Amino acid sequence: MSASLVIAPQWIGDAVMTExxxxxLHARGERLAVGALPRVAPVYRAMPQVDEVIELPFRHGGLQFRERRALGKQLHGRFDTAYVLPNSLKSxxxxxxxxxxxxxxxLGESRVGLLTHRLKNPKGKPPMVAFYSALSGEPGIEQDTPRLQLQAGFIAEVLQRHGLAQGGYIVMAPGAEFGPAKRWPHFGELAASLRQPVLLLGSGKESELCEAIRAQxxxxxxxxxxxTSLEEAFALIAGAxxxxxxxxxxMHVAAAFGVxxxxxxxxxxxxxxxxxxxxAQVVWLKQAPDYLPPLDCSxxxxxxCPLGHFRCLVDVTPGRVAQLLPSAAATASPG
Incomplete structure (x- = not known):
């Protein structure tokens, strides 16, 4: 059995899409260790095909060559193959x-000499799961679907700690690291229309946003x-x-748990x-036949928003979203 080191992306969603x-790689007999930043390491602990998670002691930004060289010495001789998933030189x-x-x-960031097997970057913005899976060199990557697993006992323990029943509550994740153009502004109105308990999950940076939603x-x-820890957040999502x-x-975590x-x-x-x-049900006004005028900017x-109107999210009404939830959960009228 060959041993492989996978250098993970730095964002949770991207990490899920590498599963x-x-x-x-595991199915063809490779023993897998994943080098990941601490904030995404829990994602890989929820993948049973990963034998080892190595938390990388690197900060976001900066080359930190001394730290990389020290860790490289510790890992020397352990691996036959490395899969470098981010496109940066330092990775x-x-x-x-x-x-x-x-x-x-x-190929990326002038790292030709750092890689022995190089794939050309596809044009445009391809589906990210296929982008990562192509590094395997195998066909049929379009059919891949990410999956995460947690021990049932751990999920039950977390739900019990919060006084929740499996399937008896709704999780909302109103944040998005990328910026305001990915944040729907009507979570508070939707939460006010729901009959079931609502849990607002996110990072500490999103606590104020979530508190404003809770107040509504x-x-x-x-x-x-x-x-919560990221592992606890995973359990709360898996049980929702x-x-x-x-x-x-x-969003990608919920998809990988099949919720x-x-x-x-x-x-x-x-x-x-x-x-x-x-x-999953996707709401994207770009593809909504009943939404006019069309969103040519999306x-x-x-x-x-380059145009300053944020129509692509502002015009998604709470009623439109409530209609897609189980009928017992929502009281909002269509909008």
């Missing part, structure tokens, strides 16, 4: 410094942003009756980063 690649340094003979990745709801709405989110990392979900897209595109889940992939 099909790792499943392919390809560790496999070289660790003396890994076969180093696979996409008269029912059982709990702001847990920044108050449904999840409502922007195009974000937690019923509503995914809201604005400046980005579900053709590029869709929730690969048969239980998708713009910008952090802020």
């Amino acid at each position: 099909p690649l790792l499943r392919r 390809a340094l560790l496999p070289l410094l660790a003396g890994i003979p076969r180093r696979v990745g996409y 709801s008269a029912g059982d709405c709990r702001n847990l942003a920044g108050k 009756g449904s999840v409502v989110s922007n195009d974000s990392g937690l 019923q979900q509503v995914a809201l897209f604005g400046s980005s595109s579900p053709l590029h980063t869709p929730p690969l889940n048969p239980q 998708p713009c992939f910008e952090r802020e």
Whole structure:
């Protein structure tokens, strides 16, 4: 059995979308270790095909060559192949410094000499799961669907701690790291219309946003942003009756657990980063035949709306989203 080191992306959603690649590598007999930043390491602990997760002691930004060289010495001789998933130069340094003979990745940031097997970057914005899975060199990557797994006992323990029943609550993830153009502004109105308990999940940076949403709801709405570990947030998502989110990392987590979900897209595109889940329903006004005038500006992939109107999200009404939730959950009228 060969040993492989996978250098993980730095965002939760991207990390989830690498799971099909790792499943392919494991199936053909590769023993997998994943080098990941601490904030995405829990994603890989929820992948049973990963034998080891190595938390990388690197900060976001900066080359940190000394730290990479020290870790490279520790890992020297352990691996036959490295798969470098990010396109940055610095992400390809560790496999070289660790003396890994076969180093696979996409061309990018003048790293030709750092990789031994290089793929050309596809034009445009291809589906990200296929983008990562192509590094396996195998056909049929379009059929890949990410999956995460947690121990049932751990999910039950987390739900019990919060006084929740499996499937008896709704999770909302109103944040998005990328910026306002991916954040739907009507979560508070939707939460106020729901009969079931609502859990608001996100990072500590999103606590204030979630508190404003909680204040709009008269029912059982709990702001847990920044108050759970990522593993606990995963368990709460896995145990939810449904999840409502922007195009974000937690959207991909919900999809990988196969939870019923509503995914809201604005400046980005579900053709590029869709929730690969048969239980997912996507709301994207770009493709809504009843929405006029057409959104010719979408998708713009910008952090802020270049035109200043944010129509792609502002015009998604709470009623439109409520209609996609289980009938017992919502009281909102269509809009």
